[in-house]
Amino acid sequence: xxxxxxxxxxxxxxxxxxxxxxxxxxxxxxxxxxxxxxxxxxxxxxxxxxxxxxxxxxxxxxxxxxxxxxxxxxxxxxxxxxxxxxxxxxxxxxxxxxxxxxxxxxxxxxxxxxxxxxxxxxxxxxxxxxxxxxxxxxxxxxxxxxxxxxxxxxxxxxxxxxxxxxxxxxxxxxxxxxxxxxxxxxxxxxxxxxxxxxxxxxxxxxxxxxxxxxxxxxxxxxxxxxxxxxxxxxxxxxxxxxxxxxxxxxxxxxxxxxxxxxxxxxxxxxxxxxxxxxxxxxxxxxxxxxxxxxxxxxxxxxxxxxxxxxxxxxxxxxxxxxxxxxxxxxxxxxxxxxxxxxxxxxxxxxxxxxxxxxxxxxxxxxxxxxxxxxxxxxxxxxxxxxxxxxxxxxxxxxxxxxxxxxxxxxxxxxxxxxxxxxxxxxxxxxxxxxxxxxxxxxxxxxxxxxxxxxxxxxxxxxxxxxxxxxxxxxxxxxx
Amino acid sequence: xxxxxxxxxxxxxxxxxxxxxxxxxxxxxxxxxxxxxxxxxxxxxxxxxxxxxxxxxxxxxxxxxxxxxxxxxxxxxxxxxxxxxxxxxxxxxxxxxxxxxxxxxxxxxxxxxxxxxxxxxxxxxxxxxxxxxxxxxxxxxxxxxxxxxxxxxxxxxxxxxxxxxxxxxxxxxxxxxxxxxxxxxxxxxxxxxxxxxxxxxxxxxxxxxxxxxxxxxxxxxxxxxxxxxxxxxxxxxxxxxxxxxxxxxxxxxxxxxxxxxxxxxxxxxxxxxxxxxxxxxxxxxxxxxxxxxxxxxxxxxxxxxxxxxxxxxxxxxxxxxxxxxxxxxxxxxxxxxxxxxxxxxxxxxxxxxxxxxxxxxxxxxxxxxxxxxxxxxxxxxxxxxxxxxxxxxxxxxxxxxxxxxxxxxxxxxxxxxxxxxxxxxxxxxxxxxxxxxxxxxxxxxxxxxxxxxxxxxxxxxxxxxxxxxxxxxxxxxxx
Numbered sequence: 013x014x015x016x017x018x019x020x021x022x023x024x025x026x027x028x029x030x031x032x033x034x035x036x037x038x039x040x041x042x043x044x045x046x047x048x049x050x051x052x053x054x055x056x057x058x059x060x061x062x063x064x065x066x067x068x069x070x071x072x073x074x075x076x077x078x079x080x081x082x083x084x085x086x087x088x089x090x091x092x093x094x095x096x097x098x099x100x101x102x103x104x105x106x107x108x109x110x111x112x113x114x115x116x117x118x119x120x121x122x123x124x125x126x127x128x129x130x131x132x133x134x135x136x137x138x139x140x141x142x143x144x145x146x147x148x149x150x151x152x153x154x155x156x157x158x159x160x161x162x163x164x165x166x167x168x169x170x171x172x173x174x175x176x177x178x179x180x181x182x183x184x185x186x187x188x189x190x191x192x193x194x195x196x197x198x199x200x201x202x203x204x205x206x207x208x209x210x211x212x213x214x215x216x217x218x219x220x221x222x223x224x225x226x227x228x229x230x231x232x233x234x235x236x237x238x239x240x241x242x243x244x245x246x247x248x249x250x251x252x253x254x255x256x257x258x259x260x261x262x263x264x265x266x267x268x269x270x271x272x273x274x275x276x277x278x279x280x281x282x283x284x285x286x287x288x289x290x291x292x293x294x295x296x297x298x299x300x301x302x303x304x305x306x307x308x309x310x311x312x313x314x315x316x317x318x319x320x321x322x323x324x325x326x327x328x329x330x331x332x333x334x335x336x337x338x339x340x341x342x343x344x345x346x347x348x349x350x351x352x353x354x355x356x357x358x359x360x361x362x363x364x365x366x367x368x369x370x371x372x373x374x375x376x377x378x379x380x381x382x383x384x385x386x387x388x389x390x391x392x393x394x395x396x397x398x399x400x401x402x403x404x405x406x407x408x409x410x411x412x413x414x415x416x417x418x419x420x421x422x423x424x425x426x427x428x429x430x431x432x433x434x435x436x437x438x439x440x441x442x443x444x445x446x447x448x449x450x451x452x453x454x455x456x457x458x459x460x461x462x463x464x465x466x467x468x469x470x471x472x473x474x475x476x477x478x479x480x481x482x483x484x485x486x487x488x489x490x491x
Numbered sequence: 492x493x494x495x496x497x498x499x500x501x502x503x504x505x506x507x508x509x510x511x512x513x514x515x516x517x518x519x520x521x522x523x524x525x526x527x528x529x530x531x532x533x534x535x536x537x538x539x540x541x542x543x544x545x546x547x548x549x550x551x552x553x554x555x556x557x558x559x560x561x562x563x564x565x566x567x568x569x570x571x572x573x574x575x576x577x578x579x580x581x582x583x584x585x586x587x588x589x590x591x592x593x594x595x596x597x598x599x600x601x602x603x604x605x606x607x608x609x610x611x612x613x614x615x616x617x618x619x620x621x622x623x624x625x626x627x628x629x630x631x632x633x634x635x636x637x638x639x640x641x642x643x644x645x646x647x648x649x650x651x652x653x654x655x656x657x658x659x660x661x662x663x664x665x666x667x668x669x670x671x672x673x674x675x676x677x678x679x680x681x682x683x684x685x686x687x688x689x690x691x692x693x694x695x696x697x698x699x700x701x702x703x704x705x706x707x708x709x710x711x712x713x714x715x716x717x718x719x720x721x722x723x724x725x726x727x728x729x730x731x732x733x734x735x736x737x738x739x740x741x742x743x744x745x746x747x748x749x750x751x752x753x754x755x756x757x758x759x760x761x762x763x764x765x766x767x768x769x770x771x772x773x774x775x776x777x778x779x780x781x782x783x784x785x786x787x788x789x790x791x792x793x794x795x796x797x798x799x800x801x802x803x804x805x806x807x808x809x810x811x812x813x814x815x816x817x818x819x820x821x822x823x824x825x826x827x828x829x830x831x832x833x834x835x836x837x838x839x840x841x842x843x844x845x846x847x848x849x850x851x852x853x854x855x856x857x858x859x860x861x862x863x864x865x866x867x868x869x870x871x872x873x874x875x876x877x878x879x880x881x882x883x884x885x886x887x888x889x890x891x892x893x894x895x896x897x898x899x900x901x902x903x904x905x906x907x908x909x910x911x912x913x914x915x916x917x918x919x920x921x922x923x924x925x926x927x928x929x930x931x932x933x934x935x936x937x938x939x940x941x942x943x944x945x946x947x948x949x950x951x952x953x954x955x956x957x958x959x960x961x962x963x964x965x966x967x968x969x970x
Contacts, residue, residue: 032658072857075662103826106690106739106773113689113833139641146637153845154633158625162618162813163948179511183554198677198839205838210589227840234837260585294585334641336844347582354592358713359684359838360677361706365815366632367843378551469642 015056023058024065031070035086046076046084108214109234116233132478133446136271136420136466139334140387148379149333149370156370165365167357169196169341173368176375177327177341184381185302186316187325187343195342195352196363200298203326203342204228206359207261207296208235210351217259221249223453225270228263228298237261241455244269248276251283258291267302267310271422271453271464273415281314289320294345297325303332303384305417306392321345329371331419332384339367391419397472398465401479409490419468422450425461428489433461436489445481494535502537503544510549514565525555525563587693588713595712611957612925615750615899615945618813619866627858628812628849635849644844646836648675648820652847655854656806656820663860664781665795666804666822674821674831675842678814679777682805682821683707685838686740686775687714689830696738700728702932704749707742707777716740720934723748727755730762737770746781746789750901750932750943752894760793768799773824776804782811782863784896785871800824808850810898811863818846870898876951877944880958888969898947901929904940907968912940915968924960 015034017026034040046052049067053060067084070076076084105111168174174191181187197203204227212218214236220229222241232239240259243250248269254262262284266276276284288295297314315325325343344352356362374380402412402423413422425433430451437447450462467475494513496505513519525531528546532539546563549555555563584590647653653670660666676682683706691697693715699708701720711718719738722729727748733741741763745755755763767774776793794804804822823831835841853859881891881902892901904912909930919926929941946954 102829103824105830106827107688107692107695109692109834110689110830113830113837117833117836137643141641146641150633150636153636154629157629157632160815162620162625162815164616164809164814165817198843201837202839209586210592211585213586213588216586231837234833330643335643335840336639336641338644338839338841338843345582348585350581351584351589351592354596354713355588357596358592358680358710360681360817361814362817364677364817364843364846367846378548 015052024062024069027056027058027062027066028069031066032075035075040086042086044086046086048083108236112234112236116230130441130446131444132470132474132481133448134463134465134467134478135446135448135469136464137335138466138469139331140390140419140468142334142383142387142390144386145333145383148374148383152370152374152379153366156366156373160366160369165362165368167362168192168353169194169363170365170368170372172372172376174341176372180375180380181327181343185299185310185327186312188316189325189343193343193346193349195344195356196368197326197340197342197356198338198360198363199330199340200300200326200328201227201231202359203324203340204231204263204296204298205235206342206352206355207294207324208232208237210348210355211261211294212237216261217255217257219254219259219262220455221264221269222455223271223450224263224455225265225298225300226452229455232263239455244272244274246274247280248274249280249284251280251287254284254287258293261294261296262288263296263298264314265298265300266314267299268305268415268417270298270300271420271450273413273418273422275311275417278311281311281317285314285318285320285322288322293322294348295323297323299325299327301331301418302327304388304391304419306388306395307416315343318345321347324348332387333380337367337371339363339371391468394467394470394472394475395421397475398467398479401476401482402465405479405483405486409486420464420466423463423465425463425486425489428461430457430459430461432489433463436461436485437463439488440481440485443481443485445478445485447482447485494531503541503548506535506537506541506545507548510545511554514554519565521565523565525565527562587715591713591715595709609920609925610923611949611953611960612927613942613944613946613957614925614927614948615943616814617945617948618810619869619898619947621813621862621866621869623865624812624862627853627862631849631853631858632845635845635852639845639848644841644847646841647671647832648673648842649844649847649851651851651855653820655851659854659859660806660822664778664789664806665791667795668804668822672822672825672828674823674835675847676805676819676821676835677817677839677842678809678819679779679805679807680706680710681838682803682819683710683742683775683777684714685821685831685834686773686803687711687716689827689834690740690773691716695740696734696736698733698738698741699934700743700748701934702750702929703742703934704744704777704779705931708934711742718934723751723753725753726759727753728759728763730759730766733763733766737772740773740775741767742775742777743793744777744779745793746778747784747894747896749777749779750899750929752892752897752899752901754790754896757790760790760796764793764797764799764801767801772801773827774802776802778804778806780810780897781806783867783870783898785867785874786895794822797824800826803827811866812859816846818842818850870947873946873949873951873954874900876954877946877958880955880961881944884958884962884965888965899943899945902942902944903929904942904965904968907940909936909938909940911968912942915940915964916942918967919960919964922960922964924957924964926961926964 015030017030049060049063053063077087105114173196174194177194178189178191181189212235216237217240218232218237219240219242221244240255242253248266249264302310315323328340329337409426411424415421440447448464450464451457494509496509528539528542532542556566584593650670652675653673656673657668657670660668695716696719697711697716698719698721700723719734721732727745728743781789794802807819808816888905890903894900916926927943929943930936
């Protein structure tokens with residue numbers, strides 16, 4: 013019997029998988045007897061216990077019948093259709109939405125292929141790994157699982173979590189909201205997706221910052237919005253550059269502009285809200301990493317200045333806890349509350365209850381803010397190492413954006429074109445260092461070499477090692 | 492100091508909430524000293540420890556500063572805007588989608604108001620409560636939390652879960668799929684939502700069963716689909732009644748028609764697939780409770796007979812585990828794979844990773860199928876009690892749909908109009924019994940009195956008590 017192990021995980025699991033493959037591939041047929049465990053163990057050079065464990069697993073899963081001693085027989089499958097023929101040919105796009113997805117969306121990104129040659133990567137969006145959080149979260153989840161109702165959770169989110177979010181926002185972000193204003197969502201991505209559906213028809217105009225967070229732009233494009241890119245300077249979105257013909261929606265990241273790092277000034281904040289009120293348009297305020305600040309108090313959120321009730325305020329737990337959680341919240345303007353809740357219902361009936369309950373408890377018992385303080389300290393150290401490294405290798409060649417918050421830094425290479433920047437990135441990659449161009453964050457990328465350098469997922473020594481390689485690449489680029 | 496407790500939960504938590512309310516309402520100002528614990532304890536008739544616990548909590552959350560002994564002072568808030576004025580006036584609908592939501596969607600349903608007067612309710616969609624599952628799941632979650640990567644999970648779902656789903660489907664449902672065909676989604680609701688976006692433009696035609704699952708119908712209506720209701724008989728969807736002008740999509744529940752209970756015959760299955768192939772339309776196969784069958788082997792799923800690759804097969808873990816989980820899977824036809832994955836990305840980047848890992852393990856270690864066997868046994872008992880009760884109180888007045896699967900039964904009242912059925916439901920409600928009309932499950936409800944009776948969430952004795960009240964209501968109705 014030909015058995016091909018795949019080398020992943022414990023031997024008995026490998027053997028179980030290999031035997032299943034043999035069944036699926038038709039190399040072992042239903043009713044056939046599997047080789048005696050002693051024989052197979054000898055043949056494969058495994059201990060008999062390993063083979064027994066694999067057979068036991070197959071039996072537990074219903075793939076084989078019989079008992080030790082009398083032989084294991086492959087059970088007849090319910091009905092197995094022929095194996096899927098590998099057919100990668102796509103149908104033509106079936107809807108305007110699908111057509112836009114194909115036009116705007118780079119499916120290769122979804123495959124998320126990681127180049128194993130890369131030793132260090134300054135990648136944005138990789139989380140700070142925190143073993144203490146892992147243990148705390150395991151405990152919270154297990155407790156929440158014991159006390160959470162098994163029925164459908166409220167569409168809007170568990171009341172306990174919505175209350176905890178309100179307490180937290182009042183204390184830390186100056187946002188006063190009531191639990192009935194809060195919608196629990198599957199992260200910022202779902203927040204913008206729901207917003208597009210309830211506010212925008214295909215073709216409607218939306219103003220976005222340029223540069224901007226690429227995923228928000230993609231969702232808007234896929235929805236069919238007509239985008240108007242508005243420049244950003246050191247004070248954030250240039251409100252005077254907003255179009256005279258009002259868009260339906262303006263998307264901003266005022267607390268820490270993504271990716272430039274600018275903090276929107278108070279006067280710009282007021283000007284933007286005036287514009288929104290005058291024009292009757294909506295403002296999507298993405299407060300994606302406002303918690304992580306290193307030397308400044310945050311300014312009041314747009315939502316806290318919003319007397320006309322035009323602001324949709326969005327916060328994410330993915331950035332401050334871990335992305336695998338897929339949870340965030342949206343503070344709804346009163347006039348759109350029913351639409352948002354109905355749209356959430358129409359998408360998924362509401363977010364998973366146990367993780368909501370765990371999070372409510374974690375916020376309520378103070379664990380969440382202890383975690384934030386710890387993370388901010390760790391991130392501040394990493395940021396300091398990166399900034400120091402960049403300054404020491406700059407020698408007048410780099411413009412480092414003065415970002416005092418978040419998990420990344422924007423770095424420009426003086427007097428270098430975008431193509432020269434791409435060459436530097438390719439060179440770094442050949443040396444095992446992952447660098448990322450800032451160009452994809454622009455609707456209209458400037459012809460300058462710029463990098464978006466994330467530092468959350470690297471230890472100080474990894475950052476230092478990365479910087480050493482980066483310095484060599486810089487020298488090569490400016491040689 | 493005026494303190495108003497709300498009576499929910501432990502005293503110290505009530506006091507904490509009451510003190511926060513006082514701060515938000517401006518009855519206690521920033522910088523002000525809270526009453527000494529001894530004094531407040533005496534005033535409220537609480538133990539001093541209770542007051543200490545509340546103060547400690549407020550301190551942990553940053554609402555007060557200071558230490559025991561030197562007094563607790565209310566900290567200045569970051570910036571508190573004026574309390575939200577209660578403003579329930581909705582904006583006009585902002586998009587065609589929002590307009591359709593308002594037209595089709597009953598927002599009152601979302602409030603999910605429960606009448607506390609009702610003692611027993613034969614409600615569909617309430618889960619079987621299973622303390623053993625609760626403990627197992629708490630353990631799986633906590634283990635998964637320790638071993639799951641904190642970064643963004645793959646959009647399509649964790650490979651381990653997709654593999655486990657394939658194993659399970661091959662063994663139990665006769666569906667052979669490869670892990671690359673599987674998309675992990677937030678339940679059946681998200682499966683239909685993604686399907687509408689990638690397949691349908693507003694106005695496109697969709698054939699649905701009549702009766703049908705109301706949530707699927709609503710999602711289609713909200714998306715703007717033009718619905719064509721096709722009748723159902725004892726063999727499931729009447730394929731010959733499908734429109735001559737092909738719809739883009741046909742939505743069916745072949746393994747256990749919702750809510751009639753019919754099982755689609757094999758010849759109808761083949762006829763439907765022929766129709767789909769001939770017309771080039773898609774089939775959405777919702778296998779929502781196919782696991783719970785009491786006296787029959789399931790027929791092969793449409794997906795397992797689908798040579799033309801037109802079937803989108805959907806399964807839910809909400810029904811077989813618990814709805815609060817919000818997880819399901821979709822088997823994608825190869826030609827739509829990239830579109831489905833991109834649409835999932837555009838909605839939420841992928842489902843939460845820890846619950847996926849826990850589920851993969853729960854399926855892999857056999858716990859899931861042990862749970863299914865246990866649940867099926869419990870449900871079979873409950874169903875038997877219900878059927879017996881219905882038969883004994885029928886006295887020729889009831890037509891009980893012969894449903895040998897699932898968690899509900901359709902019951903028709905002979906020679907009674909819909910209005911008479913509604914009167915019976917109102918009468919039952921007055922006697923503390925919750926009954927549910929089958930009419931909302933129809934696009935074109937017949938003028939007959941029919942009930943949709945769920946039995947999963949009631950114990951046998953609760954079912955018996957419910958039946959006693961039901962018998963009295965029947966007597967009243969036929970008096």
